[in-house]
Every structure is written in C-alpha cells, then in structure tokens.
Amino acid sequence: xxxxxxxxxxxxxxxxxxxxxxxxxxxxxxxxxxxxxxxxxxxxxxxxxxxxxxxxxxxxxxxxxxxxxxxxxxxxxxxxxxxxxxxxxxxxxxxxxxxxxxxxxxxxxxxxxxxxxxxxxxxxxxxxxxxxxxxxxxxxxxxxxxxxxxxxxxxxxxxxxxxxxxxxxxxxxxxxxxxxxxxxxxxxxxxxxxxxxxxxxxxxxxxxxxxxxxxxxxxxxxxxxxxxxxxxxxxxxxxxxxxxxxxxxxxxxxxxxxxxxxxxxxxxxxxxxxxxxxxxxxxxxxxxxxxxxxxxxxxx
Numbered sequence: 001x002x003x004x005x006x007x008x009x010x011x012x013x014x015x016x017x018x019x020x021x022x023x024x025x026x027x028x029x030x031x032x033x034x035x036x037x038x039x040x041x042x043x044x045x046x047x048x049x050x051x052x053x054x055x056x057x058x059x060x061x062x063x064x065x066x067x068x069x070x071x072x073x074x075x076x077x078x079x080x081x082x083x084x085x086x087x088x089x090x091x092x093x094x095x096x097x098x099x100x101x102x103x104x105x106x107x108x109x110x111x112x113x114x115x116x117x118x119x120x121x122x123x124x125x126x127x128x129x130x131x132x133x134x135x136x137x138x139x140x141x142x143x144x145x146x147x148x149x150x151x152x153x154x155x156x157x158x159x160x161x162x163x164x165x166x167x168x169x170x171x172x173x174x175x176x177x178x179x180x181x182x183x184x185x186x187x188x189x190x191x192x193x194x195x196x197x198x199x200x201x202x203x204x205x206x207x208x209x210x211x212x213x214x215x216x217x218x219x220x221x222x223x224x225x226x227x228x229x230x231x232x233x234x235x236x237x238x239x240x241x242x243x244x245x246x247x248x249x250x251x252x253x254x255x256x257x258x259x260x261x262x263x264x265x266x267x268x269x270x271x272x273x274x275x276x277x278x279x280x281x282x283x284x285x286x287x288x289x290x291x292x293x294x295x296x297x298x299x300x
Contacts (some may be wrong), residue, residue, distance in 0.1 A: 002254045025130040027087040029053075032124065035257040035287075036102035039128055040107070042085040047071050051086075052101060052108035053121075054178030055267070056254070058154045060084060062107035067097055070106065086113070088129065104169040108178060111156065111267070113267060119267040121177070121260075123279045131266075138266050138275050145229020149175075149272040152250060158274055160255060165199045171253055175267075175274065179256035182286060184218065184239045190253040196219070203237055203288055209277045217227060217242045220288050226259065229276055233259065237288035258287060 004016055030050075031037045038052045046071070060082075067075070081092045091113050092221075101108050111119070120129035147158040150172055157172040162185070171189065190197050200221040218239040226236045236259070262284070262295055263276040 023132050025087040027128045029126050029128040029262060031069065032101040032104050035261055037177055037257065038102065038105045039086060044082050049106040050104065052105045052178060054108040055111045056155065056174055056176030056178045057108055058110035058112045058206065059096060060109045061098045061101065063101050064097055066101055066106045085239045101179050102178060115269050117242050117269055120287055121265040123167060123281055124264060134266060134268050144275040144277045145231060147229055147274045149274060162223060163225040164223060165196045167196050169195050173253045176254050176258055177257045179254050180258065181256045182236050182238055182258045183256055184241060184254040186251045186253055187241050189253065197240060206239060222299055231278060249256040
C-alpha cells in the first residue's frame with residue numbers, strides 16, 4: 001500500500017488470489033476531473049463501492065468514513081480475508097484503513113489483484129479489461145511503446161527520461177494511477193544526478209494531503225520534457241518534493257495518472273512489461289498549466 005502520500009506504502013506480502021478465473025473480464029471504467037479512475041465493486045457480497053484502481057498500492061484500502069458509516073457490517077482490519085467482486089471475478093483480500101483516498105471514491109485496490117494477468121486500461125472505450133493472455137496485436141503493433149517492469153518490494157516501476165536545459169536523466173518511476181497529477185520528482189534524487197532544477201520555472205507552491213491526512217509540501221514547476229518509451233511530452237507541470245517524502249527508505253520519482261491517462265495501456269504481469277499507446281486524451285491541457293503562485297491544497 002502507499003505510505004503517507006496518496007499512497008500509504010505498507011510493504012506487505014501479497015495475499016490476494018482469484019477464486020473464479022475468466023478468460024477476459026471487461027469492467028466499465030470511470031475517470032473524473034481529478035484524474036481518479038474507479039470501478040464499481042461488491043464488497044463481502046452486500047456493499048457496492050466505487051473503488052480507485054491504484055497501481056501504486058496493494059490489497060484493499062477503505063476510508064475511515066466508509067468503514068464507519070457506509071458498510072452494512074464492520075470488517076476486521078489487517079488480518080481477515082473478505083470477498084471482493086470486480087467484474088465477473090471474485091477475489092479474497094484483507095482490508096486496511098486510510099483517512100483519504102481518490103476524489104469521489106470509497107477506497108482503492110492495488111495491482112496485485114491481477115498479478116498473474118494482463119490488465120488493459122482503455123480510456124477511449126472507458127473499460128478496464130482483465131486478460132488471461134496478452135492480445136497478439138498489442139505485441140506486434142508499432143504504435144505501442146514497450147517498457148520493462150522493475151520491482152521494489154510490493155511496488156512496480158518503469159524507466160522514463162526527464163530533460164531540462166540540455167540535461168537528460170533516465171530513472172525509474174513508480175507507475176502510479178492513484179497519483180492524480182503528472183509526476184512527482186524526488187528532490188534528493190535530482191540533486192544526486194545534478195539535474196538543473198534551478199532552471200525550471202516555478203508555477204506554484206502546493207500542499208498535498210496524504211492517505212492519513214498528513215501534509216506533504218511540494219513545489220510545482222515546469223519540466224521541459226518527459227519521455228515515456230518513444231513518446232515525449234513537452235512543458236509538463238511536475239511536483240518536486242521538499243520534505244515528508246512518500247517513501248522513507250528509497251528516493252524515487254512517481255509517474256501519475258494525469259500523464260498515464262494519455263495512453264491506452266496493457267500491463268503484462270505475466271512477463272513484466274507495460275505497453276503504452278497514445279489515446280484521445282494525449283493532447284489534453286494539464287491542470288497546472290497556467291501559472292498560479294498561490295498556496296494550494298491537493299488531495300491524493
């Protein structure tokens with residue numbers, strides 16, 4: 001799970017497994033103005049919930065308000081397995097609590113529900129599809145960029161390139177559909193690599209709210225270019241951490257859903273690759289594109 005960001009990274013062993021296998025399971029996918037993607041799911045066979053599909057977390061997290069006021073029963077946290085139906089498939093999962101989650105949702109579930117599957121996120125058709133095998137046309141298509149998945153504990157990362165004032169850096173980014181903005185760059189990692197942050201125009205200072213309500217101060221600045229596979233995005237507003245970073249034991253950049261939503265995606269957890277192809281959101285304006293120096297609060 002993620003830890004102190006939107007993001008409560010509780011590095012726990014994966015204990016989720018599917019009870020009913022289907023060859024291909026299509027689920028209607030919603031995306032709101034905050035870049036939060038979510039689906040309807042049935043918890044413990046009685047409660048219908050809107051849950052954020054968050055690739056930066058694992059297992060199932062529900063907000064304290066939902067746990068207290070919305071459910072028809074009180075689940076035991078952290079240790080007991082419950083049924084969660086997503087689409088036509090039933091999963092067994094433990095439940096964790098958080099103060100906050102993505103806007104308009106009751107909680108979030110992680111990538112490990114599908115650890116032996118292929119996950120398709122299609123923003124053109126508004127569907128989340130769980131495949132038993134990678135469609136042949138995806139691997140053969142030259143329109144898709146293929147990125148290798150690297151793992152850090154229970155998180156998965158992909159390599160991206162950032163560029164500013166002629167300086168290029170390649171690094172691993174947490175692949176995080178639960179982070180609502182474009183990217184969060186780690187200040188220590190940038191300093192270590194001598195990346196010219198002083199030449200990045202400041203857009204505004206931001207306070208971000210973490211899963212437990214904690215505050216994370218960041219500076220929103222303009223990044224000259226962000227390259228993902230063969231696709232390059234220019235003049236991208238990004239956040240740079242100043243303190244209270246999301247991971248305590250690793251300096252890491254985060255790739256968020258305001259970038260990821262611009263691609264129809266196949267995440268192959270069988271062979272550990274991500275395939276990305278631009279969609280109809282590719283040229284959409286960024287939330288922080290206009291300069292605004294006031295202090296703003298964002299929720300993860």
